[in-house]
Amino acid sequence: MKALVTTDDADNADGRLRLDPVDEPEPLPGQALIAVSAVAVNRGELSVLDELPPGSRIGWDVAGTVLRPAADGSGPAVGTRVVGLADRDGWAERVALDTRRLARLPDAVDWAAAAALPVAGLTALYALQRAGRLLGRTVLITGAGGGVGRAAVQLASAAGAHVIAWVGSPDRATGLAALGADVVATYGTDPGVPVDILLDSCGGTVLTRAFESVAPGGSVVVYGNTARAELRLPRDWGRARPGVSLHYVFLFDEITRHDVGHDLAFLLQLVTEERLDPQVALVGSWTDPAPALRCLDRRQVNGKVVLAL
Known part of the structure; x- marks a missing residue:
């Protein structure tokens, strides 16, 4: 073969x-x-x-x-x-x-x-599960124009979150509003509201700027580093935002603790119901x-x- x-x-x-x-x-x-x-x-x-x-x-x-x-x-x-x-x-x-x-x-x-x-859907699913409750919370998703980002936008919106999608350029924003993003903006744009959950795939300065909007007690879930840069947080990251939790989700580590077949079947059901594209x-x-x-x-x-x- x-x-x-x-x-x-x-x-x-x-x-x-x-x-x-x-x-x-x-x-x-x-x-x-x-x-x-x-x-x-x-x-x-x-x-x-x-x-x-x-x-x-x-x-x-x-x-x-x-x-x-x-x-x-x-x-x-x-x-x-x-x-x-x-x-x-x-x-x-x-x-x-x-x-x-x-x-x-x-x-x-x-x-x-x-x-x-599989990779995009499961990564988005496990990242959001790690973040915790979504209903009524504000979720900022960086790299929202990519495969994982677009899946995360849809899953977070379906779970009742207010979704802010950050992209690298206006061209990358195509279709995100239709997928459930309440706000679509380029990297570094002030969200205007405290962010309860940050999902980051970019790293570098994008993560640093996004973290500045995370509310005390919020959750930060990182699942990538497309910038290929050090992950840097603001100097006052802990004192200004007490109770913030930091997580890193790596898919091929996550699958050792999840029923992957069940989770794929769940995502496929959402696809057949036209709730996930x-x-x-x-x-x-x-x-x-x-x-x-x-x-x-x-x-x-x-x-x-x-x-x-």
Whole structure:
């Protein structure tokens, strides 16, 4: 079979992957063999391409069909449409997936929408759960124009929060109001009200400025650092805001403490009820991933990038 693997051309996002023959997966007893139909591309995956040796596998988000069920009897039967989370080897024609990280895919959800859901949806869900109660509270979401940010805007709004969406430029704001953001503004804009919950994916000065609006007793949840800068808080961060809690959410740590299959099924139910849109912005071909990777790398898409097999 074939898979997208890293190359030694690290000049840009366009030349860092190629289709190569790889060994067929050998599922463990608790894994199902999946024929892949679509995969999503995450900024986290792009960020590590240059750090991996040539020939490395990559890919987390997978949607496809069960070719062979798990030998231990867990998980779905042959022919079931599923979505799941891979161990950084999902960009392939076939992949073995832990049945605890799989959910059955309703017929109403297409491959692209399903593939866009796991990393973005679960990260947003777990970050908001860590923040605590949402009903009637003000939530500031930085990086709201990306895949996780757009999922977080929708989930927070659905839970009854007043949502302020911060973006890097007016172009990144497209569609956020329709998704439930009450206020859409560029980084550093004064929210005008105390912020009960801050969800940050940016780090650097964006986090510093956003933290200045957090109310005493509020919650700050960081799940990324796209600025690739030190995470700095205001000098008076504790004294001026007593009781503020700080959290860092890393998805592949969180999944060790969550029922991932159940949580994916919950997100899929919201999709079928049209209460959550996976925000697929671009669908490219995995045989020519360069254009799609380029658009994501340059932040030319608002939402998720998917590769179809």
